[in-house]
Amino acid sequence: MNDQRPDPDALLEAVRGNAEHSKRGQLKIFFGACAGVGKTFAMLQAARQAQAEGVRVGIGIVETHGRKETEALIDGFAILPRKTLPGNGRPVTEFDLDGALASDYKLLVVDELAHTNVAGSRHAKRWQDVEELLDAGVDVYTALNVQHLDSLNDIVGGIIGIRVRETVPDRIFDSATDVVLVDLPPDDLLARMNAGKVYLPVSIERARQNFFRRGNLIALRELALRRVADRVNADVRTYRVSHAIKTVWPTQELLMVCVSADRSQEKLVREAGRLAQRLQAKWIVVHVDQPYQNNDARSREALLVIAKTAQSAGAEFANVPGQDITEAILDYARKRNATKLIIGNTARRRIFTFKRRLQERLARANPEIGLLLLSVDEVRATRRVRWIPEEPQTQIAALGIATLACGAATFLASQLVGFFDLSNVVMLFLVTTVFIALRLGRLAGAWASLLSVGCFDFFFVEPKLSFAVTDTQYIFTFALMMVVAVVISQLAARLRSEARVARAGERRASALARIARDLSSAIKIDQVVAICREALTPLFEARIILLVPDKNERLMPTEDPGLVDTSTAQWAFDHGQQAGLGTQTLSAAHALYLPLKASMAMRGVLAVVPVGAPLPDDPDDRRLLDACCSTIGLTLERIHFMEVAQETLVRMEGEKLRNALLSAVSHDLKTPLTAIRGLAETLEHRKELPVEDRSDLARSIRVQADELKRLVANLLDLARMQSEGVRLNKEWNSLSEIVGSAVLQSRAILEPRKVRTNLPADLPLIEADATLIERVLINLFDNAAKYTPRDSTINVRAGATADTMYLIVEDNGPGLPVRDPEMLFEPFARGQKESSVAGVGLGLALCRSIITAHGGSIRAEQRKPNGAAFEIRLPLGTPPAIESEPIHDQAAHSDR
Numbered sequence: 001m002n003d004q005r006p007d008p009d010a011l012l013e014a015v016r017g018n019a020e021h022s023k024r025g026q027l028k029i030f031f032g033a034c035a036g037v038g039k040t041f042a043m044l045q046a047a048r049q050a051q052a053e054g055v056r057v058g059i060g061i062v063e064t065h066g067r068k069e070t071e072a073l074i075d076g077f078a079i080l081p082r083k084t085l086p087g088n089g090r091p092v093t094e095f096d097l098d099g100a101l102a103s104d105y106k107l108l109v110v111d112e113l114a115h116t117n118v119a120g121s122r123h124a125k126r127w128q129d130v131e132e133l134l135d136a137g138v139d140v141y142t143a144l145n146v147q148h149l150d151s152l153n154d155i156v157g158g159i160i161g162i163r164v165r166e167t168v169p170d171r172i173f174d175s176a177t178d179v180v181l182v183d184l185p186p187d188d189l190l191a192r193m194n195a196g197k198v199y200l201p202v203s204i205e206r207a208r209q210n211f212f213r214r215g216n217l218i219a220l221r222e223l224a225l226r227r228v229a230d231r232v233n234a235d236v237r238t239y240r241v242s243h244a245i246k247t248v249w250p251t252q253e254l255l256m257v258c259v260s261a262d263r264s265q266e267k268l269v270r271e272a273g274r275l276a277q278r279l280q281a282k283w284i285v286v287h288v289d290q291p292y293q294n295n296d297a298r299s300r301e302a303l304l305v306i307a308k309t310a311q312s313a314g315a316e317f318a319n320v321p322g323q324d325i326t327e328a329i330l331d332y333a334r335k336r337n338a339t340k341l342i343i344g345n346t347a348r349r350r351i352f353t354f355k356r357r358l359q360e361r362l363a364r365a366n367p368e369i370g371l372l373l374l375s376v377d378e379v380r381a382t383r384r385v386r387w388i389p390e391e392p393q394t395q396i397a398a399l400g401i402a403t404l405a406c407g408a409a410t411f412l413a414s415q416l417v418g419f420f421d422l423s424n425v426v427m428l429f430l431v432t433t434v435f436i437a438l439r440l441g442r443l444a445g446a447w448a449s450l451l452s453v454g455c456f457d458f459f460f461v462e463p464k465l466s467f468a469v470t471d472t473q474y475i476f477t478f479a480l481m482m483v484v485a486v487v488i489s490q491l492a493a494r495l496r497s498e499a500r501v502a503r504a505g506e507r508r509a510s511a512l513a514r515i516a517r518d519l520s521s522a523i524k525i526d527q528v529v530a531i532c533r534e535a536l537t538p539l540f541e542a543r544i545i546l547l548v549p550d551k552n553e554r555l556m557p558t559e560d561p562g563l564v565d566t567s568t569a570q571w572a573f574d575h576g577q578q579a580g581l582g583t584q585t586l587s588a589a590h591a592l593y594l595p596l597k598a599s600m601a602m603r604g605v606l607a608v609v610p611v612g613a614p615l616p617d618d619p620d621d622r623r624l625l626d627a628c629c630s631t632i633g634l635t636l637e638r639i640h641f642m643e644v645a646q647e648t649l650v651r652m653e654g655e656k657l658r659n660a661l662l663s664a665v666s667h668d669l670k671t672p673l674t675a676i677r678g679l680a681e682t683l684e685h686r687k688e689l690p691v692e693d694r695s696d697l698a699r700s701i702r703v704q705a706d707e708l709k710r711l712v713a714n715l716l717d718l719a720r721m722q723s724e725g726v727r728l729n730k731e732w733n734s735l736s737e738i739v740g741s742a743v744l745q746s747r748a749i750l751e752p753r754k755v756r757t758n759l760p761a762d763l764p765l766i767e768a769d770a771t772l773i774e775r776v777l778i779n780l781f782d783n784a785a786k787y788t789p790r791d792s793t794i795n796v797r798a799g800a801t802a803d804t805m806y807l808i809v810e811d812n813g814p815g816l817p818v819r820d821p822e823m824l825f826e827p828f829a830r831g832q833k834e835s836s837v838a839g840v841g842l843g844l845a846l847c848r849s850i851i852t853a854h855g856g857s858i859r860a861e862q863r864k865p866n867g868a869a870f871e872i873r874l875p876l877g878t879p880p881a882i883e884s885e886p887i888h889d890q891a892a893h894s895d896r
Contacts, residue, residue, distance in 0.1 A: 025134040026177040029113070030143045031228060033220040036192055037184040039143040040064075040111060044073040046180075047109050047141055051077070058105035060140075061095040063112055078105070085118045094118045097129045100138070107139040114148035114166040127168050146224040149173060159219045171599075174231060181228045186217035253281035255372075256338040257315070258329055258358075259306055261287065261299040266309050268344040271374050273313040275342070284336065285310035288328045289321045289501065307622070312584070321501055323494075326361045333369055345373035398444040402436045406451040410459060422460060429456055430484060437488040445492070449482045508624045511539050515628055519635040523642060528635055529558045532606070536628060540621070543609035545591075548636065549573065555605060569593045569605045576602060582615055594625070596633035603636035672708040676701055703748070728772070728853055732765045732879055735798055735805065741770075742777035743796075749785045750794065758797040765879040766805050772850045776858075779843035780809045780870055787868075788813030803876050810869035821860035 028046070030039040040062065051057040059079040064070040080103065083096035094117055100108055110133070115126040123129050130140050147156040150167045157163040173179070184192075257272040259265040269285055276283040287303060307317040322328025333341060343359050363371055409432040413425045429452035437445025458465060518531045529546050536544040547555040547569050555569050568586045572579040572593040580589035592608040592615055606629055608615060679701045683694060736759045743755055777796075784794050788811050798807045818824065825848045844860075851858045856874040863869050 025137050026139045027130065027134055027172075027175070028139070028141050028178045028180065029173065029176045030141070030180050030182050031146070031173075031224065032143070032182040032184075033146050033224040034189075034217065035145065036189055037182050039145075039182045040070055041073065042180065042182050043109060043111070043141050043143055044070065047077070047107065048073065050107055055107050056105050057107045057109070058100075058103060060100050060108040060110040061112075062109060077109075080108075083121075085120045092118050094121055095126065095129060097122055097132060100129075100133060101136055105138065107141065108133060109141045111143055113142040113144045113172070114168045116166050125166075125168075127172055131172070144168060144173070146220055146227060149227065152223055152227065155223065156220065160216050169599075173227075179228060179231055181224065183221065183224070186214050186221065189217060190214065253279060253340070254336065254338045255279070255281055255283035255340045255342055256329075256333050256336065257283060257285045257310075257342045259285055259287050259344075261303040261306075263302045263305060265302070265306050265344065268342070268374060269306060269309050269313065269315070272342045273310075273315065275372075275374075276315075283314075284316040284318060284338070286318050286320055286329065286332055288325045289319050290323060290325065304622070321505075325358060326365055329362065330366050330369070333366075338369065340370040340372055342372045342374060345375050395443060398440040399447055402440060402444040402448040403451060405432055405436055406448055406455055409452065410455040413456075414459065417460060425460065426456060429453075433484065434488050438492045441492065442486075445488060446482075446486060449484075449486070453482065508621070511535070512624060512627055512631070516631050519631055522635055523639060525558065525636070525639060528632060528639070532632070533559075540608065540615075540625065541611065542615065543611050545607040545609060546604060546632070547573075547607060548604040549602075557607075563609050564591060564607045565589050565593075569607060573602055573605050580607075581610070594629045596629055596636060598633040598637035600637060603633045603640065606632060672704040672711075675704045676708070679704070706748075728769045730767050730769055732767050733770045733773075735759065735763050735766055735807065736761075738768075738770050738773050739777065739796055739798075739807075742774045742781065745774070746778050746781040746785075749782055752790055753785065753788065754793045755781075756793060756795050758795065760799065763798060764800055764805070764876060766874060767877045767879070768854055768874060769850075773854075776847045776850050776872070777809070779847050783843055784809070784811045784813070784868075787817075800876065805874045805876050807872040807874075808869055809872075810863060810867060812863070812867040815862050815866050816860060816868045821862075824860055825858070 030043045030046075032039045044062070047057050057077060059074060059077045061080075061082065062070070062074060064074070080096060080099050082093035083099070084091050085094055086092070095110065110126065110130055113127050113130060117124060117126060117129070123132070130142060133140050146152060147160075147164045148166055148168050149170060151170045153164055153167050255272060255276050257269060259268060272283060272285075285306065287306070303319070307319075310317045318332065320328050320332050322331075329341065332338075341362060343362070345359065359371060359373060362369075406429075409428055413428050416428070417425050433445060433448045433452050436448040515531065515535050518535065519528065522528050522531060525546075525548060532544045532546050543560075543563065545560055545564055546558045547564065547566070548558060550556055553573075555566055555573055557564050557566070557569075565580070568580050568589045568591075571586065572595050576595050576597060577585065578592065578594055579585040580591050580593040581587065582592055590609065594606045594608065595602055596604040596606055608625070679697050683689070683697050689697070739757060739759060743750075743757070781794065784792075788794075792811050792813050794809065794811045796807070796809050798805065800806070816824070825844045848858055851872055851874070854874055856872060858870065858872050860868060860870050
């Protein structure tokens with residue numbers, strides 16, 4: 001049936017891509033072979049046209065290089081201010097990404113996509129700035145030279161003799177909404193350069209001697225044209241898939257070589273490779289996997305050799321399942337948009353043939369695709385029907401079962417012949433033949449048909465007990481039984497083969513899906529190693545060992561170092577190619593080493609060590625292994641970037657902590673020291689001071705010293721608790737005693753403020769470290785004394801529920817200075833960043849660390865109409881039994 005509907009998976013992928021593009025900004029790249037071809041000029045002209053159409057256009061950054069024509073085109077545009085950053089001894093201006101994001105421009109012009117940003121910028125590369133703009137929904141026009149593409153960087157370096165350091169990933173180029181090729185012939189470009197329209201006059205001679213040589217310009221121009229053509233071809237392929245176009249559009253030459261599973265096909269592959277090289281065309285090698293074709297070990301080995309030969313020659317190998325070779329080849333050719341089919345043409349001709357040759361069928365079925373016949377005398381057909389399986393013992397058993405089944409059918413027919421007509425009894429033999437053909441295969445089915453015909457003729461057809469036939473109608477019956485048996489056995493064999501292929505495909509797909517699912521949640525290399533050991537080892541019946549590089553790019557095995565050859569693995573890692581067992585490189589090794597390629601770099605090597613059985617030689621299994629390697633490589637790259645992000649976060653937090661500590665030391669710790677020094681100088685130089693004044697000065701020195709001591713103690717205690725944890729000395733204590741001791745120690749800090757306590761006399765004992773709880777209360781009292789007026793009142797009240805003791809310290813001061821009270825419990829966090837109040841913002845952080853170590857919680861909240869409250873909740877345990885004491889009816893109240 002001629003199905004013109006598009007492929008659902010391809011259509012879904014296209015729709016998903018369109019949805020993603022609709023949310024992001026549109027990227028338009030003006031692409032050229034080198035500087036001076038007019039990319040910036042064309043980009044600004046396009047921006048001017050967009051502005052004339054009503055689009056709000058802004059100039060993010062454009063390098064004019066002193067060219068007056070370019071400067072004239074910028075007039076009339078709004079230009080975003082640049083950001084100034086410190087450079088090597090002098091300030092440097094750079095593209096302001098934050099200003100661009102804050103602006104309301106729909107389209108921004110950002111020149112030189114491959115530019116490296118100045119140190120201190122948010123991103124290292126300008127293309128990363130452009131990606132953030134696109135994610136924010138801003139359209140971008142930019143310019144790019146061919147030498148800056150990552151995939152062509154090595155090629156360009158070999159041509160011009162200079163390695164370009166600034167590169168852009170190819171995915172940015174491929175995912176761009178539009179690419180405009182700005183081209184200029186080399187002679188015209190050299191004329192523009194000599195006229196001073198490319199570089200300043202002082203740089204023209206040096207550029208002509210190095211980069212701007214005519215041969216270099218011709219080569220770069222060809223690379224640019226080919227790269228743009230590849231991108232356009234990808235767009236054509238996407239359009240054909242999404243619109244279900246079955247006809248071939250010969251926009252780019254693609255050769256498709258059709259091979260069979262025979263070693264002699266290697267010559268055909270090599271001949272096709274030479275032809276593709278002469279035509280400078282891409283090529284693929286295709287084998288049609290038919291359900292009923294011969295699939296013995298020799299054929300599998302030949303197919304594996306052909307696949308290796310094709311891949312080593314630079315071709316793609318595809319094993320396409322299909323029942324009809326012609327339909328499978330043409331369907332795959334249309335899907336890949338192949339322009340030429342290459343088939344081996346043998347010189348031998350069959351004398352008796354009932355079917356057209358493959359090339360004739362292909363030419364008749366689709367004349368629009370070119371057909372090339374390469375004369376390969378050694379090519380011979382390998383498709384044959386396999387009547388005898390590889391296991392003779394299994395076949396003998398099948399024949400024996402078929403013989404017994406026919407005997408049972410004969411016995412049952414002899415019992416039924418007295419009740420049914422002979423024409424109905426024959427159906428019993430037919431059913432037996434069909435059943436045997438379905439269950440035991442072709443040969444057993446054919447044998448059962450012969451036995452059934454013989455038994456029916458010998459025991460039931462007159463003259464009985466003889467093979468003579470008197471009625472000619474039984475000859476038709478015998479022939480029909482034979483034909484039915486052969487046809488059913490053929491269909492049964494095909495169904496079994498298709499079921500085998502389907503089970504193998506499902507096994508590979510489910511295995512890859514399971515491995516991908518497990519690897520998606522891996523965040524450590526040890527987890528990746530465990531997945532390789534548990535999932536891949538039973539799948540390929542081989543020992544799988546992962547080797548990862550250290551900081552010096554030297555591979556280190558994650559387990560069993562004695563089973564791997566690190567030198568062979570290192571070669572595979574350095575060159576990005578397979579090595580070891582079954583390859584053409586270092587084949588003496590006892591394991592196969594597969595490089596783990598990721599999008600950015602090599603991430604390791606996977607060693608496949610055979611255990612008992614040889615390495616998997618099926619092409620589909622090898623493709624599955626390659627897919628697993630790709631998935632593992634991407635997982636290792638993700639883990640690498642996670643570690644980099646964590647290290648960066650730790651450094652940022654450390655830098656933040658260091659800055660906060662320096663700020664505290666430079667301001668808050670310096671204040672009491674300055675006060676102590678000033679008071680001490682007063683005592684030293686004014687010896688005639690009265691005794692009362694000297695006493696007040698000494699008291700002030702002591703207060704400032706106590707404040708400094710408290711700040712330093714908080715700083716040291718918090719650092720110790722964060723590194724070593726809180727060490728508790730828990731005992732059963734009375735909360736009233738802890739509060740009373742804390743109030744007494746804070747008396748000098750709180751004066752002249754009033755402290756009121758409301759602690760019920762029947763409060764249960766609490767298991768806690770009394771010294772640390774006192775420290776919490778002292779810090780809360782100190783915090784209240786710093787931020788409340790001198791005439792304020794501080795209330796302390798407590799209570800108990802079924803399993804919780806709560807303690808509240810509240811005041812009637814101005815309240816909390818921040819909207820989110822949780823911020824106050826962070827280290828070095830203060831309600832007011834710049835304040836005359838001494839402190840480094842560690843008291844509340846220390847309180848939370850102590851209360852959390854007790855299994856409790858502390859929180860702050862705003863009181864109404866004014867004031868702040870800090871609530872501490874501690875878990876209640878089972879206190880020890882104590883002698884009962886008389887309980888007063890009223891709670892204890894005290895004013896201090």
